[in-house]
Amino acid sequence: MQTFSGVGVAPGRVLGPVRQMPKPVQEPHANVNIPGDVTVESQAARVKDAAKAVQSELRARAATASGEGREVLEATALMAADPMLIKSAVKLLKPETPGGARTAERAVWEAAATVADTLKSLGGYMAERVADVLDVRARIVSELRGLPAPGIPASEEPFILAAEDLAPADTATLDPSKVIALITSGGGPQSHTAILARALGLPAVVAATGVDGIADNTEVYVDGAAGTIRVEPGEDLRIAAKAWATQASTLAAFTGDNALADGYRVPLLANVGTGADAVKAAAAGAEGVGLLRTEFCFLDRDTEPTIEEQIQAYGAVFAAFPGKKVVVRTLDAGADKPLPFLTNAEEPNPALGVRGYRTDLTSPGVLGRQLQAIAAAEAAHEAEVWVMAPMISTADEAAHFASLCADAGLKTPGVMVEVPSAALTANAVLREVSFASLGTNDLTQYAMAADRQLGPLATLNDPWQPAVLNLVKLTADGAATAAAASGHAKPVGVCGEAAADPALAVVLVGLGVTTLSMSPRALAGVAAVLKTVTLSQAQHLAHTALAAPSAAAARHTVREHLPVLNDLGL
Amino acid sequence: MPERTATIASRVGLHARPAAIFAEAAGELDLEVTIARQGEPADEAMDAASILSLMSLGAAQGDVVVLRAEGTGADEALDKLVKILETDHDAE
Numbered sequence: 247m248q249t250f251s252g253v254g255v256a257p258g259r260v261l262g263p264v265r266q267m268p269k270p271v272q273e274p275h276a277n278v279n280i281p282g283d284v285t286v287e288s289q290a291a292r293v294k295d296a297a298k299a300v301q302s303e304l305r306a307r308a309a310t311a312s313g314e315g316r317e318v319l320e321a322t323a324l325m326a327a328d329p330m331l332i333k334s335a336v337k338l339l340k341p342e343t344p345g346g347a348r349t350a351e352r353a354v355w356e357a358a359a360t361v362a363d364t365l366k367s368l369g370g371y372m373a374e375r376v377a378d379v380l381d382v383r384a385r386i387v388s389e390l391r392g393l394p395a396p397g398i399p400a401s402e403e404p405f406i407l408a409a410e411d412l413a414p415a416d417t418a419t420l421d422p423s424k425v426i427a428l429i430t431s432g433g434g435p436q437s438h439t440a441i442l443a444r445a446l447g448l449p450a451v452v453a454a455t456g457v458d459g460i461a462d463n464t465e466v467y468v469d470g471a472a473g474t475i476r477v478e479p480g481e482d483l484r485i486a487a488k489a490w491a492t493q494a495s496t497l498a499a500f501t502g503d504n505a506l507a508d509g510y511r512v513p514l515l516a517n518v519g520t521g522a523d524a525v526k527a528a529a530a531g532a533e534g535v536g537l538l539r540t541e542f543c544f545l546d547r548d549t550e551p552t553i554e555e556q557i558q559a560y561g562a563v564f565a566a567f568p569g570k571k572v573v574v575r576t577l578d579a580g581a582d583k584p585l586p587f588l589t590n591a592e593e594p595n596p597a598l599g600v601r602g603y604r605t606d607l608t609s610p611g612v613l614g615r616q617l618q619a620i621a622a623a624e625a626a627h628e629a630e631v632w633v634m635a636p637m638i639s640t641a642d643e644a645a646h647f648a649s650l651c652a653d654a655g656l657k658t659p660g661v662m663v664e665v666p667s668a669a670l671t672a673n674a675v676l677r678e679v680s681f682a683s684l685g686t687n688d689l690t691q692y693a694m695a696a697d698r699q700l701g702p703l704a705t706l707n708d709p710w711q712p713a714v715l716n717l718v719k720l721t722a723d724g725a726a727t728a729a730a731a732s733g734h735a736k737p738v739g740v741c742g743e744a745a746a747d748p749a750l751a752v753v754l755v756g757l758g759v760t761t762l763s764m765s766p767r768a769l770a771g772v773a774a775v776l777k778t779v780t781l782s783q784a785q786h787l788a789h790t791a792l793a794a795p796s797a798a799a800a801r802h803t804v805r806e807h808l809p810v811l812n813d814l815g816l
Numbered sequence: 817m818p819e820r821t822a823t824i825a826s827r828v829g830l831h832a833r834p835a836a837i838f839a840e841a842a843g844e845l846d847l848e849v850t851i852a853r854q855g856e857p858a859d860e861a862m863d864a865a866s867i868l869s870l871m872s873l874g875a876a877q878g879d880v881v882v883l884r885a886e887g888t889g890a891d892e893a894l895d896k897l898v899k900i901l902e903t904d905h906d907a908e
Contacts, residue, residue: 317832317833317836320836321832321833321835321836321867324836324839324840324867325867325868328866328867328868328869329843329863329865329866330862330863330866330868330869331866331868333863361868361872364872365868365871365872368871368872368874371828371831371832372831372871372872372874375831375871379868
């Protein structure tokens with residue numbers, strides 16, 4: 247029985263056949279010598295046949311889709327055999343074309359690139375269709391090469407998706423009723439694959455070297471908590487998967503009012519991006535919103551949204567939580583979330599560049615207008631609105647942000663603690679604002695100097711690293727000192743992925759964190775584990791984790807003391 | 817050569833679903849139909865059956881385009897295509 251191990255990023259135990267995500271399509275070589283006996287006509291016929299085949303495949307998929315998905319697939323099917331695209335590709339097959347005759351694959355590649363450039367230059371809606379043209383191109387080239395079509399494989403049966411890593415674009419086409427688990431050879435605990443898995447509630451293991459080589463239809467067992475994948479599972483694992491399925495249905499219910507075994511309240515909040523997310527989060531029992539990611543209202547736009555548009559977007563979230571806390575994070579653009587009107591794509595090191603709160607230095611006004619919009623939306627709704635700035639590094643920045651909030655009439659300013667300097671100077675920072683929220687994804691990336699998307703650095707990029715836990719403790723301790731000095735409570739929450747790990751949630755509470763915010767899917771699991779420990783037990787486990795020599799040792803020791811995790815398959 | 821002018825009725829302009837409906841209808845004909853913005857030379861007109869060409873034309877609601885076709889049944893075919901362009905498919 248072969249075993250692969252990686253980093254478990256979303257719990258769950260399932261059994262099923264593997265389907266490999268086809269490798270991304272490689273660009274066909276230019277300047278290939280074309281044998282004398284290959285005629286332009288025969289190549290043109292190949293291009294047309296491949297285009298027709300891709301068109302029928304897309305039409306067949308459109309027939310089984312519904313709503314907007316169906317329209318997109320129908321339009322893409324038309325693009326696949328587009329007469330203009332085929333005509334330009336065929337022209338490139340001819341020896342008299344500048345640059346000489348291309349292979350069929352290369353001709354399709356170049357012809358589609360020209361179309362994509364034209365659409366891109368038109369901007370707006372047309373530019374958004376570039377992805378469709380490039381998707382069609384990849385499909386035709388794969389068809390010409392006799393390779394499977396790129397993208398998530400289509401299947402009648404539910405399957406376990408194996409890949410090197412998933413891109414944000416793949417997430418749009420992932421059907422959660424067909425994909426039952428994700429396993430990747432690359433990616434880290436904070437990669438897109440991991441975030442997607444948590445959002446969909448799919449068991450997932452990342453950075454499991456070799457899983458991208460498992461043959462299609464091989465039956466495997468995935469344990470998303472332990473981070474293991476077993477080929478040819480035995481009867482014991484079949485039973486474990488069945489037990490998980492039963493367990494998962496009982497775990498699904500979280501009723502709000504989360505507390506530890508001794509009654510100590512730790513409100514569990516949700517991370518959301520839109521009004522629709524907020525409605526789902528409220529239905530899942532979230533006691534408020536611990537992180538409203540406002541950039542979703544800004545992404546994919548060439549210009550800043552108007553104040554009116556923003557009021558509407560934020561209001562839709564506030565409306566879902568009347569009388570409850572909603573923590574709004576101001577625009578966090580830059581690094582992996584570039585915005586054409588705000589960030590500079592040419593920065594050599596964008597993670598350390600002008601991002602988050604720092605964009606107020608280069609594009610003053612955008613933040614001020616956003617705060618105005620948040621204040622106006624707050625006035626129109628019943629939610630208790632808190633506002634925090636991302637990427638705050640110093641007490642001066644915190645003070646400046648607090649003054650901007652006061653100008654806008656917002657009463658509860660706060661900061662994200664994700665830069666280690668803010669954690670180290672938490673006492674001074676928290677004297678300027680009312681609360682802090684730990685963004686453990688970036689805090690880990692910066693503390694460990696390890697890019698969160700890189701598979702080879704997955705062990706460094708782990709919020710269980712004792713260095714990261716120490717920064718959490720320093721933040722909580724600094725806030726406590728600031729609270730004692732000012733006479734006002736200075737709560738510290740966590741809104742990073744770490745809060746969704748039930749074992750780590752116990753440690754975070756023990757370190758002094760007062761609220762946890764996570765993907766709504768994780769609420770039930772975290773609540774089920776927290777209610778088995780008292781505050782003093784959590785503090786004891788936190789102490790053990792802090793003293794551990796490594797992330798693996800910290801995780802192992804804490805998990806050993808929480809038998810409920812194994813009972814629940816978490 | 818028979819030609820017709822048509823005013824784009826769809827709110828989103830000539831792309832997305834309206835463009836797909838139009839390109840599909842033009843592609844089903846046995847004639848070659850071209851489309852150009854009003855005032856542009858006929859030899860720069862594009863293939864009306866190409867959704868990619870229609871999209872790169874970038875015609876918005878209210879823009880006027882010229883359709884041209886030659887051969888048997890051209891008049892009839894053009895009338896049918898004009899009707900498609902002058903229907904607001906988003907309102908359906």
